[in-house]
Amino acid sequence: MKIWVDADACPNVIKEILFRAADRVGLELLLVANQAIAVPASRNIRSIQVSQGFDVADNYIVRQAGSGDLVITADIPLAAEVIDKGCLALSPRGTLYTTENIRQRLNMRDFMDTMRGSGIDTGGPPPLSASDRMAFANHLDRLLARQT
Secondary structure, X not given: OEEEEEOOOOOHHHHHHHHHHHHXXXXXXXXXXXXXXXXXXXXXEEEEEOOOOOOHHHHHHHHHOOOOOEEEOOOHHHHHHHXXXXXXXXXXXXXXXXXXXXXXXXXXXXXXXHHHHOOOOOOOOOOOOHHHHHHXXXXXXXXHHHHO
């Protein structure tokens, strides 16, 4: 298993959790972004900078991730694509995207996008909370425990 991170929008606190986990369990952690991402010196952790452009990092992850890999992303369309490839997908808030829930989440995302497109202010997500960080860390630990 490799851990792929949609790193452009991934909160730093989540990256720190991932850095510690990758070194603890010895899994390869790949942070993909269209800008330089600082990573600690580790044989398990690598930053991959892709070119600028809409969904370039997402498309790279979809092409490179393999069945059984874990993808960390808040991007629901990206999660849907990697799930279709047999990957696991976990949001930075600790939500595990699955074949059972991803279509409903895509539908809600599209609905909210339509609302915003018609001028309705739907607001954004709340800031990442301590309970979100805990949910992420706990879910990550459970997923990694299954792999080691």
